[in-house]
Amino acid sequence: MVRARPLGSLPGRGAVPRAMVLVEVELLVKGRADLGEVAPEIKASERRAAVAIADLEWRDMDPDDYGANEAQDSDFPAVERSRLREMLSLLGLDTYQAHKLSLQDFLQISSDSMKNRAPQAPRDLPWNFLRKLQALSSEARSTTMVLDTPPDARPAEKESQMEEEIIYWDAADDLATDIYSFSELPTPDTPVNPLDLLCALLLSSDSFLQQEIVHKMSLCQFALPLVLPDSENHYHTFLLWALRGVVRTWWAQPPRGVGSLREDSAVLSRAPAVAFVRMEVSSNSKSQLLNAVLGPGHRPRDCFWHRDLNVGTNAREIADGLVEVSWFLPSGREDLDVFPEPVAFLNLRGDIGSHWLQFRLLTEVSSAVFILTDNISKKEYKLLYSMKGSATKYYFILSPYRGKRNANLRFLNRLIPVLRMDHSHVLVKVSSTDGAGFVRRVRAIVAHVARAPCRRLSVEEMAHAARKLGLRVDEDCEECQRARGRAERITRRVKDADAYRREELRLQGDAWRKAAQVEKELCRAQWAGDPPDKELRQRLLELRAQQLGHEPAGGLQEFISGISGPAPGEKLYFLRWMEWGLARVAPPRPRQPPETILALRPKHCGAAESSEPLGVEHFLREMGQFYEAESCLVEAGKLPAAQRRFAHFPGLASELLLKGLPVELIDGSARSTPLRWVSGLLRELHARLERRPRLVVLSALGLPGTGKSTLLNTMFGLRFATGRGRGPRGAFMQLVSVAESFSQDLGCDHILVIDSGGLIGGALASAGERFEQEASLATQLLGLSNVTVVSLAETRDIPPAIVHAFLRLEKTGRVPNCQFVCQNLHDACAPGPRPRERRPLLDPPGEADRAGAHTERPGGGMRTLAGLAFCDPGKQHIWHIPGLWHGVPPMAAVSLAYSEAIFELKRCLLENIRNGLSNPNKNIQQLIELVRRL
Numbered sequence: 001m002v003r004a005r006p007l008g009s010l011p012g013r014g015a016v017p018r019a020m021v022l023v024e025v026e027l028l029v030k031g032r033a034d035l036g037e038v039a040p041e042i043k044a045s046e047r048r049a050a051v052a053i054a055d056l057e058w059r060d061m062d063p064d065d066y067g068a069n070e071a072q073d074s075d076f077p078a079v080e081r082s083r084l085r086e087m088l089s090l091l092g093l094d095t096y097q098a099h100k101l102s103l104q105d106f107l108q109i110s111s112d113s114m115k116n117r118a119p120q121a122p123r124d125l126p127w128n129f130l131r132k133l134q135a136l137s138s139e140a141r142s143t144t145m146v147l148d149t150p151p152d153a154r155p156a157e158k159e160s161q162m163e164e165e166i167i168y169w170d171a172a173d174d175l176a177t178d179i180y181s182f183s184e185l186p187t188p189d190t191p192v193n194p195l196d197l198l199c200a201l202l203l204s205s206d207s208f209l210q211q212e213i214v215h216k217m218s219l220c221q222f223a224l225p226l227v228l229p230d231s232e233n234h235y236h237t238f239l240l241w242a243l244r245g246v247v248r249t250w251w252a253q254p255p256r257g258v259g260s261l262r263e264d265s266a267v268l269s270r271a272p273a274v275a276f277v278r279m280e281v282s283s284n285s286k287s288q289l290l291n292a293v294l295g296p297g298h299r300p301r302d303c304f305w306h307r308d309l310n311v312g313t314n315a316r317e318i319a320d321g322l323v324e325v326s327w328f329l330p331s332g333r334e335d336l337d338v339f340p341e342p343v344a345f346l347n348l349r350g351d352i353g354s355h356w357l358q359f360r361l362l363t364e365v366s367s368a369v370f371i372l373t374d375n376i377s378k379k380e381y382k383l384l385y386s387m388k389g390s391a392t393k394y395y396f397i398l399s400p401y402r403g404k405r406n407a408n409l410r411f412l413n414r415l416i417p418v419l420r421m422d423h424s425h426v427l428v429k430v431s432s433t434d435g436a437g438f439v440r441r442v443r444a445i446v447a448h449v450a451r452a453p454c455r456r457l458s459v460e461e462m463a464h465a466a467r468k469l470g471l472r473v474d475e476d477c478e479e480c481q482r483a484r485g486r487a488e489r490i491t492r493r494v495k496d497a498d499a500y501r502r503e504e505l506r507l508q509g510d511a512w513r514k515a516a517q518v519e520k521e522l523c524r525a526q527w528a529g530d531p532p533d534k535e536l537r538q539r540l541l542e543l544r545a546q547q548l549g550h551e552p553a554g555g556l557q558e559f560i561s562g563i564s565g566p567a568p569g570e571k572l573y574f575l576r577w578m579e580w581g582l583a584r585v586a587p588p589r590p591r592q593p594p595e596t597i598l599a600l601r602p603k604h605c606g607a608a609e610s611s612e613p614l615g616v617e618h619f620l621r622e623m624g625q626f627y628e629a630e631s632c633l634v635e636a637g638k639l640p641a642a643q644r645r646f647a648h649f650p651g652l653a654s655e656l657l658l659k660g661l662p663v664e665l666i667d668g669s670a671r672s673t674p675l676r677w678v679s680g681l682l683r684e685l686h687a688r689l690e691r692r693p694r695l696v697v698l699s700a701l702g703l704p705g706t707g708k709s710t711l712l713n714t715m716f717g718l719r720f721a722t723g724r725g726r727g728p729r730g731a732f733m734q735l736v737s738v739a740e741s742f743s744q745d746l747g748c749d750h751i752l753v754i755d756s757g758g759l760i761g762g763a764l765a766s767a768g769e770r771f772e773q774e775a776s777l778a779t780q781l782l783g784l785s786n787v788t789v790v791s792l793a794e795t796r797d798i799p800p801a802i803v804h805a806f807l808r809l810e811k812t813g814r815v816p817n818c819q820f821v822c823q824n825l826h827d828a829c830a831p832g833p834r835p836r837e838r839r840p841l842l843d844p845p846g847e848a849d850r851a852g853a854h855t856e857r858p859g860g861g862m863r864t865l866a867g868l869a870f871c872d873p874g875k876q877h878i879w880h881i882p883g884l885w886h887g888v889p890p891m892a893a894v895s896l897a898y899s900e901a902i903f904e905l906k907r908c909l910l911e912n913i914r915n916g917l918s919n920p921n922k923n924i925q926q927l928i929e930l931v932r933r934l
Contacts, residue, residue: 084203084232084318087196092123093204100206103660106130107717109751110739114907125192126201133216134717135903136894138886140220141194141305194305195319195349202228202242207474208572210242212717218246218266221326221893223304223347226459227358227471229321236321236358238466241475243267243459244580249890250342251332259332265580270456271327273344274446275362277352279373279380283399284429286372290345292439293446294328294891296336301891304347320350323358325459329890336888338443343450353383357469364465367454368393368446374400376411385418393449394419396426397442479566483573486562490555491581497614504553505618507625508669515543515628516672541636547629548639552622559619563652572659575616582614612729615721617664620656623649624664624677631676650680654688657681657735662720666780668729668757671773673780679928685735686924692740692749693923696913699754699781699816701802702791703762707823707884709755711791714899715906720755729758731781746914752927756781762799774801779808780934784927785816787909792822817912819905823881879905 088094093101112127119128132140202210202225214224224246228237246266253259276286287306295301303326324347330337346366352359363369369392373380387394400408412426429438457465463473475481494500501508518540525533552560562574626646633639657663663681666673686693700708709720718734736751743749760778763771778801782788790802809815879901886895922930 084230087192087200087318088204090122091126091192091197091200093126093200096204101201101204101209102206103208103212104737106134106209106212107660108737108739109716109742109746109910111742111745113742114910116903116907122192125197126204129197129201130213132899133213133220134714135899136216136219136714137899137903138220138893138896141198141222193314193316193319195322196314196317198225199228199319199322202239203230206569207241207477207480210239210474211245211576214239214242215245219894221301221303221891223324223326225322226325226346226462227321227323227361227466229319229355231318231321236471238463238471238473240267240459240463240473241480244475244576248327248329248342250329251337251890253330253332253340261332266327267459269342270458270461271342271344272450272454272456273346273366273462274449275346275348275366275369277348277359277362277369277371278350279352279371279376279383281374282372282397283374284372284397286347289372289397289439289442290326290347292435293442294326294338294345296338296891301893316349321355321358322349323347323362324349331888331890333888336891339447339450341450343446353379356383357471361462361466361469361471363387363390363392364469365455365457365462366392367456368395368449370395370397370442372397374398376408376415378411381411381414384415388418390419391455394421394425395445398426398428399430400428479570480573483562483566483570484577486558487574487577487581490558490562491578491585493555494582494585494614497582497585500555500614501618504555505622506550506553507547507622507629508618511543511547512625512667513670515540515547516667516670518543519675520672541633541638544629544632545638547625548633552626556619556622560623560649560652563656564648568659571656575656575661578616578619582616585614612669617662617730617732620653621664621667623653624674627680628674628676631680650677651684653681654684657685657733658688660719660734662718662732662734662755664730665733665754666731666759666777668731668759671759671777673931675932678931682924682928682931686928689750689924692743694743694748695750695752695922695924695927696748696786697752697754697784697922697927698787698789698909699756699785700789700791701756701760701778701781701799702821703760703793703799704758706791706793707881708789708791708821709757710884711789711821711823711881711902711905712753712755714902715909716751716753718753718755721757731756731759731777746910747916748913751913754781754784760799760801762801764800771801771804774799775804775808778802778805782806782809782816783812783814783934784930786922787912788816788818789905789909790818790820792820819877819879819909821879821881821905823884881905 085094088097112131119125129140198213202213205213217224224243225239226243228239230236244265244267247263248266248269249261249263251259252262276290278286285306287304290304291301291306294303304324326345326347328339328343328345330340330342346362348355348358348362352371371384371394373396384394396412398408416422416425427438427441463475467473467476518536522532522536522540525531525536559578562578563571566574623646627649630639630644630646634641634644653663665678700712702708709722712718712720713722716734716736718736720732720734731754733752733754736753738746738749738751756777759781760774761770763774778799782802782805790798792798806815881901882895882897884894884898885892886897887893
C-alpha cells in the first residue's frame with residue numbers, strides 16, 4: 001500500500017502546519033540533534049527520552065525518506081517564525097507585539113460600534129470578533145469576511161489550507177480520481193481559522209484584555225484556552241491569570257441530604273478532568289464528540305469549535321498545540337444532567353507527537369485520557385510506551401483504515417499491560433457505528449471515572465504541574481506577584497466583613513449617616529431661601545471633626561499604597577486581587593431552586609435587604625470620607641489648608657476611573673452623595689481630560705434584578721457588579737472613551753455611564769421617607785443624564801419613584817431622552833415593539849402614579865408617563881429584550897436574540913446622542929455644578 005498526502009501537510013482532523021512536518025523530521029531524522037532548538041522548555045530528562053525514541057525510529061526509517069527530508073531540516077525555525085508573523089501581519093496585529101492591545105482599546109467607541117456588517121478585509125476580523133464577543137454573541141467565532149473579488153478571480157487556495165486527509169490507494173486504484181478530488185473541496189470565504197484568530201488576538205493582548213476575552217467567552221459557553229502556543233518563541237503559556245475572572249455556578253447534590261446551588265471560581269474549584277487527544281490521523285472528530293458528550297440528550301453543544309461549523313474547515317496555521325477547557329455543570333434537573341458532578345474536559349488541538357509537552361501536562365492533570373487514532377504503528381507505540389507507570393487511565397477510540405486492523409491490534413496488545421488497560425478501554429467507531437449509542441458509552445466511562453477515587457484538581461493546581469514541566473504561567477510575572485502579596489496583606493485580615501467594616505473602616509458608621517442627614521437639611525433650607533441654621537452647621541462641623549479624629553487604619557493605608565505608588569499595570573493587578581480576595585470572604589448568598597438560576601427577576605417591594613458584601617468600593621468610600629471631613633473643616637476655617645493630608649485622594653480615584661474601575665457616585669449605605677468628594681474627583685478628571693472635555697451622561701434606572709447592570713456591561717464592556725444580592729447598593733459611574741476619529745461625528749469625547757445599583761427599591765408613595773429618598777435619588781440621576789435607560793421586568797412595573805422624578809424634572813425642562821427596556825418577558829421573542837406591548841405606558845396613571853403627581857402638582861391636571869417621556873408616541877422608545885439565557889443555566893449560553901437586541905439598543909442610544917435628541921452635552925465643569933444643584 002502506498003501513502004500520499006498533500007505537500008506541506010500532515011494527516012489529522014485540523015490542518016497541521018508544514019513546519020510540524022519539519023518538527024517530525026527533526027525528531028525522527030536527526031536523532032543526535034539538540035532538541036532544545038525545537039522546544040527549549042523541555043527539561044533535560046525529557047529531551048533524553050525524546051532523543052532515545054527518535055533514535056529508535058530513525059534507525060527504522062527508509063533511507064529514501066531520509067534523503068527526501070534532509071534538505072528541509074534547516075529551515076524549520078525560519079518557516080515556523082514566518083508563519084506566526086504572516087498571520088499577525090494579515091490580521092493587522094503585528095503592530096501590537098511591542099505594545100500590546102489593552103482593555104481600553106477594546107472598550108473604545110468608534111464608528112464601527114454602530115455598524116453590524118461583515119468584515120471587508122482580514123484586518124477587520126479581530127475587531128469584529130471583539131465587538132461580537134463584547135455583545136455576548138454566540139456567532140463571535142463565526143466571523144467571516146466578505147470578499148469583493150469574484151470567486152474565479154481569487155488566488156488559488158494554498159495546499160496547506162486544504163482539509164487534510166491521508167489518501168490511501170492500492171496499486172489497482174485509479175490514482176487520478178484520488179488526486180484530483182482535492183480540487184473539489186470548497187473555498188472558504190475567510191483565510192483565517194477561528195482558533196488561529198483567537199490565538200493571534202491573545203498573543204497580541206495584554207493580560208487584562210486576555211482576561212476580558214476569556215471572561216466573555218465563558219459567558220457565551222465557548223471552550224476556554226488553557227495553554228496558549230507561541231511558535232515564534234517556542235514556549236507555551238498556561239493561562240491561569242486569564243481564567244481568574246471566570247465564576248461557575250452549579251447544583252451540588254451531596255450523597256445524602258438536600259442539594260444546593262454552589263458558586264466558586266473556576267480556577268479554585270476542584271473537579272475530575274478528562275482529556276481528549278489525537279494521535280496521528282483520526283477519522284473521528286474530537287471536538288464533535290466532546291460537544292455530543294457535553295450536550296443534554298440528543299442536542300450537542302457547540303462548545304468546542306469543529307470543522308463542520310461555519311468556516312471551520314480552514315486550516316490551522318498557528319493554533320496547533322492549543323489546549324482548551326470546558327466544564328460540565330449540573331443544574332439539578334435529571335433530564336439535563338449528564339453527570340452528577342462538575343467534570344472538566346480538556347482538548348488538545350493537533351497531534352500528540354508534535355505537541356508532546358502539552359500531552360505530558362494532560363496526563364499529569366487528567367483522570368482519564370481518550371486517544372483518537374486510526375493507526376498505531378511502531379512510532380506511536382514507542383511514544384506511548386514512554387508513559388509507562390502513569391496513574392492516568394487511557395482509552396483508545398479507533399477507526400482503522402483498510403489493512404491496519406491487525407497492526408493496530410498487535411501494538412494494542414503490547415500496550416495493554418504497559419498502560420494498565422483492558423479490552424474495555426478500546427472503543428471502535430466506524431461509519432456504521434450508532435452515534436448516539438457510542439456517545440452514551442463514552443459518557444458512561446466518564447461517569448465511572450468521576451465516581452471512582454481519582455485525582456480532582458483545580459486549574460490553580462494544574463498550573464503547578466505546568467510549571468514543573470517547564471511551561472510558562474502568565475500569573476508568574478513580577479508585577480502580578482507583587483500586587484498579589486500587597487492585596488493579601490489586606491484580605492487575609494478580613495475574617496468577617498461586617499466586623500472589618502466596624503473596626504477598620506470607621507468613618508462609614510453613624511457619624512457619616514448623621515452628617516449626610518444634616519447636609520440634606522441644610523441643602524433644603526438653602527434652596528428654600530431660608531437663612532442657614534447655625535445649630536445645624538455647628539452640628540455638621542462636630543460630626544466632621546469626630547470623623548477626622550480617627551487615623552486611617554492599617555488596611556486602608558496599605559490600600560492607598562497599592563493604588564498610588566506602583567506602576568499602572570501593578571495597580572490594576574492589585575485591584576483585581578483585592579476584588580477576588582474580598583469575594584472569598586463574602587457571606588454566602590441566598591439561593592433559589594435550579595430553575596431560577598441566574599434568572600432576571602426583580603425583588604419584591606419591601607423585601608429585606610441582605611448585608612452588603614465588602615468590596616473595593618468601601619475602601620474608596622473611606623478615602624472619600626476622610627477627604628469630605630477635611631474639606632468641610634478647611635472651608636469653615638477650622639483647619640489650615642497647609643495642614644491638609646488627604647487632598648490627593650480624588651486624584652487617585654480619578655485615575656482608577658480612567659482605567660475602567662467603577663467609582664461610587666452615590667453612597668448606597670447612607671443614600672447620599674458626598675458632594676466634596678465627587679466634585680474633587682470630577683475636577684481631577686477634568687484636569688486629566690482637558691484636551692477632550694465634552695461629556696455625555698448615560699444612566700440606567702430600575703428595580704434590582706431587572707438586568708440593567710448586565711445590559712450596560714454587554715453594551716459597553718463595563719464591569720458593574722451583577723447578580724441579585726451580590727452588588728453594592730450605591731450608584732456607580734464608569735468612563736467610556738470615544739475614538740478621536742469618531743468624537744466629532746458623535747459630538748462628545750467621553751460617555752459617563754451611571755448604574756443606579758439597588759437605590760430604587762420600588763417603594764410606594766405611602767412609604768413616606770423611603771419613597772421620598774428613592775424619588776430624590778431618581779431625580780438626581782435623571783437630572784444628570786443626557787440619556788436614560790429605564791429597565792423594567794414587566795411593562796406595568798414602573799417604579800413610582802421614577803414617575804415622581806419625571807414630574808419633578810418636567811418643571812425644569814431637563815427630562816432626558818429615555819428608552820424603556822422590558823426584559824425577560826414571556827412573549828419577548830417577537831422583534832420590535834407592538835401596539836399591545838406599548839399600551840400600558842400610554843394608559844392613564846395608576847394609584848401610585850396619581851399619588852406622586854399630586855405630591856408635585858396639587859390640584860393640577862394629570863399627565864401620563866408616556867406624555868412626559870415621549871414627544872412623539874410613534875417613535876420607538878420601548879424595547880422588548882428577550883431572555884438572557886438560551887436554555888437552562890448553568891450550561892445555557894447567552895441567547896443570540898438577546899445580544900442582537902442589545903446591539904440595536906446601543907446603536908439607537910448612540911444615534912440619539914449623535915443627533916442631539918438628548919439634553920445638551922456638557923463638560924465636566926458643568927457636570928460638577930449640576931451635581932451641586934441636584
